[in-house]
Amino acid sequence: PYHQWHADxxxxxxxxxxxxxxxxxxxxxxxxxxxxxRQHLAERKNLTEETDTVFAALHSAISAYRSRHDTPIVLxxxxxxxxxxxxxxDWKVSPSRQQIVNDxxxxxxELSTLYNNIYVFDYxxxxxxxxxxxxxxxxxxxxxxxxxxxxxxxxxSQELTSFLSALLEPRKKVLAVDADNTLWGGILGExxxxxxxxxxxxxxxxxxDFRATLANLKSSGIAxxxxxxxxxxxxxxxxxxxxxxxxSKSDFAAVEINWTDKSSNLKKIxxxxxxxxxxxxxxxxxxxxxDSVRSQIPxxxxxxxxxxxxxxxxxxxxxxxxxxxxxxxxxxLRSDSYRAELSRTDASTTAISEIDFLKSLKLALTIRVAxxxxxxxxxxLFGKTNQFNLTTKRYNPxxxxxxxxxxxxxxxxxxxxxxxxxxxxxxxxLLKTSDTATSTIDSFLMSCRALGRxxxxxxxxxxxxxxxxxxxxxxTGQYCPSKRNGIAADFYTNSGFVAVDSPGLFSW
Numbered sequence: 001p002y003h004q005w006h007a008d009x010x011x012x013x014x015x016x017x018x019x020x021x022x023x024x025x026x027x028x029x030x031x032x033x034x035x036x037x038r039q040h041l042a043e044r045k046n047l048t049e050e051t052d053t054v055f056a057a058l059h060s061a062i063s064a065y066r067s068r069h070d071t072p073i074v075l076x077x078x079x080x081x082x083x084x085x086x087x088x089x090d091w092k093v094s095p096s097r098q099q100i101v102n103d104x105x106x107x108x109x110e111l112s113t114l115y116n117n118i119y120v121f122d123y124x125x126x127x128x129x130x131x132x133x134x135x136x137x138x139x140x141x142x143x144x145x146x147x148x149x150x151x152x153x154x155x156x157s158q159e160l161t162s163f164l165s166a167l168l169e170p171r172k173k174v175l176a177v178d179a180d181n182t183l184w185g186g187i188l189g190e191x192x193x194x195x196x197x198x199x200x201x202x203x204x205x206x207x208x209d210f211r212a213t214l215a216n217l218k219s220s221g222i223a224x225x226x227x228x229x230x231x232x233x234x235x236x237x238x239x240x241x242x243x244x245x246x247x248s249k250s251d252f253a254a255v256e257i258n259w260t261d262k263s264s265n266l267k268k269i270x271x272x273x274x275x276x277x278x279x280x281x282x283x284x285x286x287x288x289x290x291d292s293v294r295s296q297i298p299x300x301x302x303x304x305x306x307x308x309x310x311x312x313x314x315x316x317x318x319x320x321x322x323x324x325x326x327x328x329x330x331x332x333l334r335s336d337s338y339r340a341e342l343s344r345t346d347a348s349t350t351a352i353s354e355i356d357f358l359k360s361l362k363l364a365l366t367i368r369v370a371x372x373x374x375x376x377x378x379x380x381l382f383g384k385t386n387q388f389n390l391t392t393k394r395y396n397p398x399x400x401x402x403x404x405x406x407x408x409x410x411x412x413x414x415x416x417x418x419x420x421x422x423x424x425x426x427x428x429x430l431l432k433t434s435d436t437a438t439s440t441i442d443s444f445l446m447s448c449r450a451l452g453r454x455x456x457x458x459x460x461x462x463x464x465x466x467x468x469x470x471x472x473x474x475x476t477g478q479y480c481p482s483k484r485n486g487i488a489a490d491f492y493t494n495s496g497f498v499a500v501d502s503p504g505l506f507s508w
Contacts, residue, residue: 002145003031009061012068022164023065026076026123028147029101032057037080040097047095055107062115070398072117072167074325077105079124081136081147116372117397119167119325126159166323170384172301173279174253175217175322176269178262179228179235181285182305182312183211184243188234198243206309208245213313215246221330222322223253223273227265227282232257262289263296274448276386276484281321283312328377330424358453361418365455367462370411370428375400377425378413381445386484388456389445390477390491395430408433410466414459416450426450427459431467439467441477451487460495464508475508476500 001014005025008015015023029036035043035050043050062073078101083090090096105124112118127135130152141147148156180187184207185197197204218224224247228235235257239249249255254272256265262284270277278299284290290304301321305312316322370378379397386392395403403409414427426447433439441463446456467475477492481504493499497506 006057006061010064012065015065016068020071022167023071023073024076024121024160025073026121027078029078029080030141030147033078033104036097036100040095040100041086044095047100051100051104051107054104055111058111059114062111062118066115070117070401072119072397073115074119074121074163074167075108075112076121076123077108077125079127079132081138081141082132116375116401119163121160121163126156130155162320162323163325165320167325170380171222171324172281172321173275174223174225174269174273174281175214175316176225176227176254176266176280176282177214178284178286178289179226179230179238179257182283183207185309188230188238193237193241193243196238196243199245203309206312210309210312211244211247213317215251217322218247218251220322220324220327223275224251225254225256225269225273225280226252227256227262227269229259229262230257261292263293266293266297266300274451281316283316326376328380330377330380361420361453363416363418363453363455365458366415367412367459370400370404370413372401372404374413374425375404378411378428381425381428381447382443385445385447386482387448388451388488388491389443389482389485390441390488391443391480392482392485393443395443403430412459412463414446414455416453416455423447423450427455429459429463431463433470433472436471438474438476439470439472441475444477456491457495460491477506477508479504479506 001008004014005027007013009023009025030038032054033050036047040047058075065071065073080097080101086093086097090098101124108120112120135149135152136147137149138147140149177183183198185203186195188196197207199205199208214224226235235255236249238244254269256269258265262282266280266282267277270280276299277297280299281301281303282290282293283303283305284293285305287304287306290302293300294302301319303316303319305315307315375397378400379395382393382395382400400411403411410431410433412429412431413425414429415425416423427450428443428445429441430443431439432442444456444460446459450456464475477497479489479492481489492506497508499505500507
């Protein structure tokens, strides 16, 4: 019902029956802070009290709902439906209406960190992108309390759908890009370095901004790769001359500069970075190269950069492959971890033996009990780990929070570092204890970038030790085969577990 958001979240009369998968709490400024929205000058002495009341209500509603459910809640940022007489002097007076709205949006961001599984949908930016004067239908708002114009609704639905995808679907992991007419204008081998347009007046400035977008993607955890038909000597000169700035050669997790077909190079990049081809995206200005990759590797998402360089960033971002509703500390480490993995691979080729190589890495494994702050990262691992995933169960943040709170469950997470860098969180194991004597490994998964180091065996040994210390006499684990987890098929038997009568069930 209209204006019943607080009562329904608090009491659960309607929403608990409905059992939503996600809740969007999209509150209009005119409804919850009418003084700020309509009388901010006349009532300026009361604005602080009004906004404090709004956030007290948000806190109490979310707290009450969180006591019953851990369903994701998405809060919407605030924007007034129109500007008033303050249009030209708002930033010269105190209090400034826009400053108060900005402060409210900052408080929303803070609120999202106080409770688990809370996100912020930037409704204000969505309205701004579309155009505020075209977004709102004020008369419609007065008549039927739905002030968003009919022409704006399709755009809003697209933005909400994009947010849901960012919240519920895993990101792509790698973006491989061409160089000539992609990172800069011109052909390196023909125009030489001085003839390449990489900065300065158009189109150089547009290419420079595209490279800045790639730098942002890399910093958010996307691995960049370079796949270009060029001579490596020329490309090294380009790096040395700063043609790729703000990116340097070290910012590319993999570099394939040769005259081999792009499909073969993309397969090598995926193999070197230890990711599936379905996690790789490819951007090139050549229609021939794009069509060739599409036909030979259909799982790779291809961006044909066939328009002006100023549109390259939009062409890539609007597909949504790299969006996420949340970034964890592990995301900021991830792109560098791919580069470190190549260094480890190089080291492994010079080591005397596999054991010597592992010793040379100076591996340090940390295993600890998961806490509420870890929910987002654990949900990422459950959502996208396919190869070493013994049961391929997909638990969402609400499930994970529940496991953390339950006394009959132990949710463990493993992190790893070595002399080349920090892998971040690489493994999760969920144990369920049915009685005092028996525990079951409900889920056991390990990031592919940590495999081949004995880490999975070390984690399992820790699980056995922990179960023994708790008085457990029988530990069971299950392997549920999928199209992609064959690598884990013999893990339990190779670790000393014995197969029992039930298919896929093993016992220690």
